[in-house]
Amino acid sequence: MHRVAITGTGIFTPDEVITNAELVASYNEYARRQNEEHADEIAAGSREPMPMSSEEFIFKASGIERRHVMNKSGVLDPDRMMPKLRPRADEELSIMAEIAVDAANKALAQAGRTAGEVDAVICAASNHERAYPAIAVEIQQALGIKGFAFDMNVACSSATFGIQAAADMIRCGSARSILMVNPEITSGHQEWRDRDCHFIFGDVCTAVLMERVDGEVPGAWEILSTRLVTEFSNNIRNNNGFLRRTHDQMGERRDMQFMQEGRKVFKQVVPMVAELMLGHLADEGMKPSDLSRMWLHQANKNMNDFIGQKVLGREPSREEQPNVLQDYANTSSAGSIIAFSKFSDDLPAGSRGVICSFGAGYSAGSVIVQRM
DSSP: OOOEEEEEEEEEESSSEEEEEHHHHHHHHHHHHHHHHTTHHHHHHOOOOOOOOOHHHHHHHHHHHHEEEEEEEHHHTTOOOOOOOOOOOOOOHHHHHHHHHHHHHHHHHHHHHOGGOOEEEEOOOOOOOSSSOOOHHHHHHHHHHHHHHEOOOBBBBBBHHHHHHHHHHHTTTOSSSSEEEEEEEEEOOTTTTTTTTTSSSOOEEEEEEEEESOOTTTEEEEEEEEEEEEOOSSSEOOOSSSSSGGGGSOOHHHHHGGGEHHHHHHHHHHHHHHHHHHHHHHHHTOOOOOOSSEOOOOOOOHHHHHHHHHHHOOOOOTTTSSOOOOHHBOGGGGGGHHHHHHHSSOOOOTEEEEEEEEETTTTTEEEEEEOO
């Protein structure tokens, strides 16, 4: 079995930013209009008024302060409340492929590699803009990569699942180098008109280059071990899909966008993830104190704080468990990779850490890495 290392990462970040203040202003105006339009029903008690949002509520609930999006004007328009992205001809590069190519080129540059040295592409994301042809194959063609490519979706855990899939293929010799990308345009499946979740998501794309290593590659991160777990739950769900029209459900429905039972998710996922990480470390003969850093899924600061405490047995420091969600919000599968990419270069050779993601499914993935 061959050794595998992460030799490069890349991040595409949209230029447009929405602050909590901007988001609250647009949502509250929409809610005000809805309450005014349905004032008689609200007064009669047959309809609940839409609650107002606030910057304090958002930050306390999530730790998020701002988010990057592909289109800001559509989200902040009270008459629209969703991104406005121009349609593209079939001959044009899709928007997911476009941002993935940007992130991929950054990962290749960091690793000092060319696309011609890559054998495969995995596009791992929580939503894909079409069923087929695969976005990964489009990215492969745009970069000029030979070999093969495929899409995969494990919601917010897609990146760690993609890392294990790539690492396993490299270990067994079916590929020497694999590019795994996470184009997450989460603003497209976010429900911006729901007070309880209108602040959660942001857009981004990350890329990870994994390679077979036969010796030491200074600065790279060797993948020592991976561990995945899934457990079915309806508490995070999106019912949109290709069978929608067969159910005569083409009209607007709340369940065709992101939905979650936030409190249930918190109570059930935190122990699941902590147990996964602790069990993974124990099986590899490691203790939590052996970790220099944990790069967790960036969904909710409170959730990350609880997981960190359960794993370490104490409150983690910012250096041990860096957060990026205050600037990026929840970027689904890309969050843990953003944290890893931005907060790993300072660690010396021999340092160990865990990349961990978790989300709908429920699904969770743990990747133990060591600096070379």
